[in-house]
Amino acid sequence: MNIEVRHLTKKFGSFTALKDVSLDVAPGELVALLGPSGCGKTTLLRILSGLEFPDSGSILFGGEDAAAQTVGDRRVGFVFQHYALFRHMTVFENVAFGLRVRRENRPSNEEIRRRVEALLALVKLDGFDDRYPAQLSGGQRQRVALARALAVEPRVLLLDEPFGALDAKVRKELRRWLRRLHDEIRLTSIFVTHDVEEALEVSDRVVIINNGRIEQIGTPDEVYDHPASPFVYRFLGNVNLFHARMDQGRIAIAGAGESPEGTEHPLTAYARPHEVELSRDPGPDPALEADIIHIQTVGPTVRIELRRCDTGEIVEAELTRERYRTMACKTGERVHIHPNRVRIFEEPKN
């Protein structure tokens, strides 16, 4: 089932949650809606599900306009951040609910039992039929919620921050499991997240949203390697920011990145901490001088905070442990920084 979203706009009072959003999702794709909180990603998902209605614009499910369809008619599976399980029902009854409430072609009891058992096996919860949601862990509850959503054989699966309420370890396990499950059932799925790692790891394509607008759509590699805007670049990871002005050439980092030539506009060069190299001698490239003010080891990497001698701005560098050991730098030491890969954006006027 492919989904087409055309020029969607949604306002809550004076707050514009979505501005002219258009998006295509191919059948069987797993798409992440990624953005900071309040950017409109959840609103978009809820409009797709029919729980919320747009002010203008249209949604087509398989070429068919969904505007007139209620949430129940759309055949979308919706998974909520806080599970939204029916706490007075057993796991079995939760999953069976969507089948039991059917008015037409309701399956027989044996058929319901067979399908629920199959779904519980799919989400690795066989034998949990008679438990109540209160007796399950967060990860198990979310898998019940997923089985419940899948029970109605939805055309599209929508997940609202599905791992948001889980602790870090379970989160990681569950999202990998979700990816494998998706590869198995190939159901068109859209999930909302504010976690960059999660979006990049799980999805086929990432839709990055900011302030109700789509900033960029692309595969995880595309958005990470070729961010379309400074926002995307900053949002996808830590960045160091170097102001540059072409005509003056005061900062000699321009040679390291692709820069639009001959512009008079002020430019901004971005480099990720792991793309910043430190050395004791200036080397052939023009480099910046900075003092090390803080060194912190985080797992396999070493994070170094430096203060530039010329502007006093803080620069962050990330070294591997081996590199750190061979260099053996210390707090207070003066070193040269070489951003070896930078992205340059024109600075917005003002």
Add this chain to the structure above:
Amino acid sequence: MAVNSIRFTRSNNRRVGIQRFKAMILFKKRSVLPGFGPALGFTLLYLSLIILIPLAAVFLKTAKLTWPEFWQTVTSARALASYRLSFGTAFLAAVINTVFGLCVAWVLVRYRFPGRRIIDALVDLPFALPTSVAGIALTALYSNQGWIGRWLDPLGLKIAFTPAGIVVALVFIGLPFTVRTVQPVLADLEPDVEQAAASLGATRLQVITQIVLPMLWPAILTGFALAFARAVGEYGSVIFISGNMPMKTEITPLLIVTKLEQYDYTGATAIAVAMLVVSFILLLSINLLQWWSGRRTSGGVT
């Protein structure tokens, strides 16, 4: 505790012994919440003074009767008729209040409209109004000359001075209980759960009957129990509207007062004991029902 330690400084052994005893009885585990001992002590004292001692006195007074005398008093035809009336009307009123209290709570929680806060405040009025005032007002309204009664009278419906009038009065005084117990629980229901049911294809009616009502069930039961208990014991409003005819519209509390006025104290307490025992059994079974329905969902979904 400070007093204890001063008192027992000389006798070290004894002090240790006492502390160990205390630790055993009161502080099975070290708790970050201090004051379990004093709080429990106060609770017991308070409950004793307010509830247990008066009730014990009722039983003590009744104990002056021999068993056959007691049995004869509590099973006299007049007493039996009054139990039927009291418990029957209280039950009916509690059922009515449960249904309409749920409606009122639903409207107050789910919709925003002008005057909502005023209606919200009105719900508590039966708590504050002297029940006799309510009784007189309802009698005036529902008697065959009253604003409402005059329209019902030609239809052959008599409310005042019949059991129906008693139900009306009991509905009035019981309403706040059902509304106030259901309202906060309804307000706390996550909209997610209803939306989830809707996205699975449930109709609005199915969502209400299969999701919302079962989740409200413990609160509904509590409201029912409170309204019922309040109605069984109600005196002030009922005596005005019921007409107080023995065997027909005489409620048990009135029968007790009548016996007191005739200086039949033991007879009065005997009937009180009968009423207490029946009420206790009924409330206990409601509590058990609640415990049973709450057991499986305890812990809740976070």
